[in-house]
Amino acid sequence: MPGTKAQMNYTKTLAAVVLSGLLLAAAPVLADDAKPAAAAAPAATTTATPAATGDSSPAALPAGSVLVTEEPDIPLQSWSFSGPFGKYDQNQLRRGFQVFKEVCSNCHSAHLFAFRNLDEDGGPEYSAAQVKALAATYQVSDPTAKGGKRAALPSDYWPSPFATEQDARDANGGALPPDFSVLAKARGAERPLLSWMRDIIFAYQEGGPDYIHALLNGFHDQVPANIVNADGTPFKLPAGKYYNDIFPGHAIGMPPPLSDGLVKYAKGEDGSTVPETVEQYSHDVAAFMMWLSEPSLNQRKESGFRVIMFLILFAVIMWLVKRRIWSNVEGH
Amino acid sequence: MATDINLDPTPHATRRDFLYVAAGAVGVVGVGAAVWPLINQLNPDASVLALAAVDFDLTPLTEGQSVTVKWRGQPVFVSYRTQKQIDEAKAVPLSELRDPETDAQRTKAGHEKYLIQIGICTHLGCIPNGPDQGDFDGWLCPCHGSQYDSAGRIRKGPAPKNLVIPPYKFTSDTKITIG
Amino acid sequence: MAEHTSSYAPSNALEKWVDDRLPIIRFSKEHLMDYPTPKNLNYWWTFGGILATMLVIQIVTGVVLAMHYTPEASLAFDSVELIKRDVSGGRILQAVHSTGASMFFLAVYIHIFRGLFFGSYKAPREILWMLGVLIMLLMMAAAFFGYVLPWGQMSFWAATVITNIFAAIPVIGDPLLSLLRGGFAVGNPTLNRFFSLHYLTPFIIAAVVVLHIWALHVPGNNNPVGVDVKSSRDTVPFHPYYTMKDLFGIVVFLIPFAWVVFFAPDILGHSSNYVMANPLVTPPEIVPEWYFLPFYAILRSIDFPILFIDSKLLGVIFFAGSILILFFVPWLDRSKVRSGTFRPLFKPFYWLFVLNFLMLMYLGSQSTTIWWVPVLGKVGVVYYFAYFLIILPLLPRFEVTRPLPASISESVLRPART
Numbered sequence: 001m002p003g004t005k006a007q008m009n010y011t012k013t014l015a016a017v018v019l020s021g022l023l024l025a026a027a028p029v030l031a032d033d034a035k036p037a038a039a040a041a042p043a044a045t046t047t048a049t050p051a052a053t054g055d056s057s058p059a060a061l062p063a064g065s066v067l068v069t070e071e072p073d074i075p076l077q078s079w080s081f082s083g084p085f086g087k088y089d090q091n092q093l094r095r096g097f098q099v100f101k102e103v104c105s106n107c108h109s110a111h112l113f114a115f116r117n118l119d120e121d122g123g124p125e126y127s128a129a130q131v132k133a134l135a136a137t138y139q140v141s142d143p144t145a146k147g148g149k150r151a152a153l154p155s156d157y158w159p160s161p162f163a164t165e166q167d168a169r170d171a172n173g174g175a176l177p178p179d180f181s182v183l184a185k186a187r188g189a190e191r192p193l194l195s196w197m198r199d200i201i202f203a204y205q206e207g208g209p210d211y212i213h214a215l216l217n218g219f220h221d222q223v224p225a226n227i228v229n230a231d232g233t234p235f236k237l238p239a240g241k242y243y244n245d246i247f248p249g250h251a252i253g254m255p256p257p258l259s260d261g262l263v264k265y266a267k268g269e270d271g272s273t274v275p276e277t278v279e280q281y282s283h284d285v286a287a288f289m290m291w292l293s294e295p296s297l298n299q300r301k302e303s304g305f306r307v308i309m310f311l312i313l314f315a316v317i318m319w320l321v322k323r324r325i326w327s328n329v330e331g332h
Numbered sequence: 333m334a335t336d337i338n339l340d341p342t343p344h345a346t347r348r349d350f351l352y353v354a355a356g357a358v359g360v361v362g363v364g365a366a367v368w369p370l371i372n373q374l375n376p377d378a379s380v381l382a383l384a385a386v387d388f389d390l391t392p393l394t395e396g397q398s399v400t401v402k403w404r405g406q407p408v409f410v411s412y413r414t415q416k417q418i419d420e421a422k423a424v425p426l427s428e429l430r431d432p433e434t435d436a437q438r439t440k441a442g443h444e445k446y447l448i449q450i451g452i453c454t455h456l457g458c459i460p461n462g463p464d465q466g467d468f469d470g471w472l473c474p475c476h477g478s479q480y481d482s483a484g485r486i487r488k489g490p491a492p493k494n495l496v497i498p499p500y501k502f503t504s505d506t507k508i509t510i511g
Numbered sequence: 512m513a514e515h516t517s518s519y520a521p522s523n524a525l526e527k528w529v530d531d532r533l534p535i536i537r538f539s540k541e542h543l544m545d546y547p548t549p550k551n552l553n554y555w556w557t558f559g560g561i562l563a564t565m566l567v568i569q570i571v572t573g574v575v576l577a578m579h580y581t582p583e584a585s586l587a588f589d590s591v592e593l594i595k596r597d598v599s600g601g602r603i604l605q606a607v608h609s610t611g612a613s614m615f616f617l618a619v620y621i622h623i624f625r626g627l628f629f630g631s632y633k634a635p636r637e638i639l640w641m642l643g644v645l646i647m648l649l650m651m652a653a654a655f656f657g658y659v660l661p662w663g664q665m666s667f668w669a670a671t672v673i674t675n676i677f678a679a680i681p682v683i684g685d686p687l688l689s690l691l692r693g694g695f696a697v698g699n700p701t702l703n704r705f706f707s708l709h710y711l712t713p714f715i716i717a718a719v720v721v722l723h724i725w726a727l728h729v730p731g732n733n734n735p736v737g738v739d740v741k742s743s744r745d746t747v748p749f750h751p752y753y754t755m756k757d758l759f760g761i762v763v764f765l766i767p768f769a770w771v772v773f774f775a776p777d778i779l780g781h782s783s784n785y786v787m788a789n790p791l792v793t794p795p796e797i798v799p800e801w802y803f804l805p806f807y808a809i810l811r812s813i814d815f816p817i818l819f820i821d822s823k824l825l826g827v828i829f830f831a832g833s834i835l836i837l838f839f840v841p842w843l844d845r846s847k848v849r850s851g852t853f854r855p856l857f858k859p860f861y862w863l864f865v866l867n868f869l870m871l872m873y874l875g876s877q878s879t880t881i882w883w884v885p886v887l888g889k890v891g892v893v894y895y896f897a898y899f900l901i902i903l904p905l906l907p908r909f910e911v912t913r914p915l916p917a918s919i920s921e922s923v924l925r926p927a928r929t
Contacts (some may be wrong), residue, residue: 009852010555010851013858013862014624014865017866020866021866021870043802097599112593112596114379117596121421146354155382155383162474167590181592182785182786185782185785200778203770204778208782209476217693249700284805293785295595296595299773300602300773301773304769304770304773304774305773307773308773310361310365310644311361311766311769313358314362314764315762315766317351317354317358318755318762321755321759325751326752330920330924369599369603369604370571373578373579373599373604375599377579377597377598377599377601379593380597510644
């Protein structure tokens with residue numbers, strides 16, 4: 001029976017070829033993982049791609065030095081909303097909103113964030129009355145209103161701290177503070193090829209919050225001594241910039257925005273408290289920013305579970321139907 | 333057990349049919365669950381629904397003044413009526429009205445000096461001019477000449493119905509929520 | 512059309528009335544139900560049905576998205592975000608459409624590789640094959656136009672890089688470039704016309720798919736042993752055997768699709784595309800979507816000139832050639848044996864081609880500053896073209912094929928149970 005055996009062979013061979021291809025591709029990544037990581041990070045890290053380290057380091061760098069262009073390690077955090085069963089922690093979103101409101105929104109706009117989003121399901125879930133009261137404390141421009149401005153309604157969007165882009169740049173040394181609406185999805189860590197497959201299976205989508213958290217904790221008063229330029233000279237910070245471990249090129253236009261005790265958190269609904277540290281603020285605001293970018297996450301994952309269960313059931317039934325129909329065909 | 337005589341002629345058919353019926357049922361549920369969002373996306377989205385209700389503060393209005401407020405994409409006439417206009421409206425006998433409604437039916441108890449109505453002529457949809465226009469001290473539609481009185485009721489011209497009163501309530505003596 | 516005569520007889524007066532005027536019921540029964548299909552088709556043959564399903568899914572979700580999308584440069588990005596946030600079910604509709612494009616290409620590559628292994632392109636199915644290559648080309652165009660529409664950084668710069676390809680054509684290149692773009696650079700005119708073309712192309716694809724299935728139904732399906740159908744013992748009616756098997760295949764295919772849509776909808780995209788298009792800032796890396804990577808790698812690997820042809824134009828020639836060469840496969844492969852199953856010498860070259868394609872895909876995602884990327888890229892290009900231009904034509908001269916079964920039904924029979 002040359003035919004049937006050969007059919008199975010195609011499938012098996014295809015599987016073997018694709019797997020060996022992936023393993024071959026993973027070889028440089030696995031080899032790189034064996035080297036000690038450049039920045040000490042106890043948790044699992046996303047490694048810099050072998051590309052960046054492999055090519056750019058010239059022979060004459062002193063031992064232990066780090067090239068200014070090398071991609072930093074970004075330690076992965078655990079988030080309540082990660083994975084197929086993840087969802088936002090309502091208390092965390094409220095704290096994150098508080099950080100945004102009191103700190104970040106002084107420079108950063110969020111033009112797709114409407115006040116009414118605050119009482120929608122799957123978010124901080126304030127009450128409609130609270131949202132209406134909060135909105136009324138902000139002014140939005142309205143050409144039909146007297147003086148061109150009026151108190152905001154829940155249907156209005158978060159007003160920008162600056163009237164124009166140029167005003168924003170002028171107030172921030174020429175740099176434009178990016179809008180927060182989808183910023184948590186506009187950032188991410190470089191992931192090597194094989195982890196792309198693993199990321200799909202574990203549904204890793206938190207590269208943005210991981211980056212934001214790392215960035216907010218990555219400020220130092222002084223440039224670390226081991227950061228060097230390509231020619232081996234110590235890296236010097238340009239005027240008006242601040243040193244950050246994580247920001248590409250290490251010179252960021254934003255001064256460290258957070259400090260311990262900066263924001264006074266209210267107790268959670270269950271009476272719980274959290275520490276008022278940069279570490280905590282950065283987690284909370286990163287989670288809030290993820291919610292800003294992906295407000296329907298809770299519902300999406302919940303629907304997803306039901307859809308996958310349904311499809312598995314349907315597949316099993318169709319498999320039985322197929323087998324039943326084919327049972328009377330000789331050779332099957 | 334006695335010999336397995338197959339007294340029921342179609343046991344296999346029943347089991348087979350059950351599987352096919354189950355598959356069909358699951359398939360129909362799947363198709364329904366897939367089609368529903370495709371239809372539901374046509375419904376007004378969240379940003380439109382957020383404007384489904386509009387708040388309005390009546391304090392800036394002076395007696396005799398009428399303003400137009402946008403609600404659900406339509407003009408709403410909010411009028412602070414003079415006593416003369418109210419008295420005129422109340423004095424009209426119902427038998428004279430094409431679309432009989434008392435003045436009280438068109439206002440809220442205790443707030444009859446405010447008349448709130450959708451500013452769209454019930455004939456073919458133009459926006460009437462007013463108040464104090466036409467023969468009835470109300471609104472006059474420029475398109476085909478419909479005339480409404482000081483309670484917004486049709487008195488003359490082709491319109492069949494009075495100007496529509498939208499759903500609204502007084503949240504305080506001076507604030508209303510329309511919708 | 513086909514050689515088989517129709518056995519359809521209208522079962523009631525209404526059916527007869529319709530049949531006399533437009534034989535659509537007869538046509539459906541003949542081609543979708545009674546149609547004799549080889550009984551030994553394996554699961555790689557379910558991908559035709561999967562592809563038809565994907566086309567319907569993309570068109571339906573696309574039409575729905577177009578009800579809410581605004582194709583204007585200052586409004587497009589936000590309109591896509593507002594679909595995800597405000598439209599009922601919008602996040603899922605958008606995710607189905609964007610993930611659907613990737614699933615569509617995954618299925619089409621599997622479908623094409625199936626054809627390459629089992630000789631489905633050989634006589635008398637040459638036109639069927641060429642229509643298929645045409646469909647793939649149209650899919651690439653549709654995907655390219657569609658990717659520009661969200662107007663993120665990657666959308667904008669992909670449009671810039673790909674339209675720049677046309678500037679490589681000598682003499683007419685630059686005027687052609689501004690003709691395509693509608694301006695001196697990619698901008699609002701480009702976006703508007705890409706929206707129109709993106710809406711149009713899937714319907715052209717649908718028409719070519721109809722021709723593709725028509726061209727299939729003339730000779731009938733190929734099968735894993737590549738032996739022609741000899742009698743009705745070799746076939747089963749399409750319904751219910753293959754309608755139900757295809758449906759099973761489709762449902763299974765929907766599972767990883769749903770996994771990505773509901774749990775990782777942004778994983779196949781690039782985070783840079785969440786930054787609004789900025790003509791004055793190039794993102795740190797410009798990478799196409801995964802399904803274009805092998806061809807992108809071929810384009811980038813040609814970084815040297817030959818004679819009077821500069822490297823840019825040469826790269827474009829290889830890039831276009833890598834797709835156009837597929838049209839000629841039925842004539843490049845001279846083997847009299849259809850299925851790779853019976854061609855022991857062909858098999859390792861085929862699997863190397865698969866590996867090579869995957870390698871090119873990986874290379875396309877890596878930066879050319881890493882030394883082995885351009886080197887391996889050139890190796891990949893050489894093997895890619897050698898497979899079609901040298902290996903396939905020469906193989907029949909050297910290979911000893913295995914004996915074919917006498918018929919499909921013989922190949923399918925199991926040994927009798929004792």
